[in-house]
Amino acid sequence: MKTSILKTALFVGVLSGVAGCQSTQYKPVEVTDVVNIPNQSQEEIYNKTRQWFSQYFVSGESVVDYEDPKTGTIIGNGIAENGTDFMGVIRYSFKYNVRIDTKDGKFRAITKIVEHTNTDHKSSYTVSYVTDERSAAAEQKVKEIVSDIESYVTSERHNTKSSW
Secondary structure: OHHHHHHHHHHHHHHHHHHOOOEEEOOOEEEEEEEEOOOOOHHHHHHHHHHHHHHHOOOOOOEEEEEEOOOOEEEEEEEEEEEEOOOOOOEEEEEEEEEEEEEOOEEEEEEEEEEEEEEOOOOEEEEOEEEHHHHHHHHHHHHHHHHHHHHHHHOHHHOOOOOO
């Protein structure tokens, strides 16, 4: 009798936890940001952005797929970590595509969150449904990536005209 009550209580507790996590079928999300970089030419912004890709796309799963210095365009695909489940057993990540277009004094970042992935102790797998919180966290992470590119491009440490 005690075990059946315990099982029922556990089952209700799990259902309550799952019911509290609203999840929706995932559709790719695109985020566009235009960043002003005063007093830098297209070539300078392009070169620094390309350096950022070289330093931060170091895993075999993060790659630059296209680059054209004349048009100032770089396209890369990456993977970003995005937290864990409440027990810390399943790691969340997402795959994204980022396109950088450069012009004199600015760049545009078009980032598309392509898919969400779960990784447990056995395997990694794509998920079709994600919680609104997880989706929002991925969008925030994309904004941080673009902000990181902006910081890299505007940093004096990466000044290509420096006499060091």
